[in-house]
Amino acid sequence: MYFILLFINSIYYGRSGKAIKIQQMKSIMTDRHLPGIPSADEVKKNGVSIGDMQVKLLQKVEELTLHVIEQNRKLENLKTENETLKKQMAGLQSVKQ
Numbered sequence: 001m002y003f004i005l006l007f008i009n010s011i012y013y014g015r016s017g018k019a020i021k022i023q024q025m026k027s028i029m030t031d032r033h034l035p036g037i038p039s040a041d042e043v044k045k046n047g048v049s050i051g052d053m054q055v056k057l058l059q060k061v062e063e064l065t066l067h068v069i070e071q072n073r074k075l076e077n078l079k080t081e082n083e084t085l086k087k088q089m090a091g092l093q094s095v096k097q
Contacts, residue, residue, distance in 0.1 A: 034060055 033039045037056055038048060 036060075 028034055031039065037053075037060070038046070
């Protein structure tokens with residue numbers, strides 16, 4: 001299992017070491033399936049290798065997990081910034097009075 005995760009990490013991060021942006025996945029709306037995952041029509045026509053599909057699905061789970069982690073990091077940063085701004089605003093209001 002560890003080998004598979006390393007393999008998927010190398011696919012996901014690629015040579016640049018940067019995560020693929022979720023915006024690059026806009027084809028979901030037009031193609032009606034995830035990039036790299038065969039469409040229902042393709043599966044009906046050509047079948048699917050269970051092992052290959054497992055690797056692809058695990059890659060998608062990892063992509064989404066990393067995206068959620070990044071979103072949580074951004075949310076925490078925004079919360080901190082919001083608290084700082086609230087304190088600054090309260091300080092300015094007390095000076096004004």
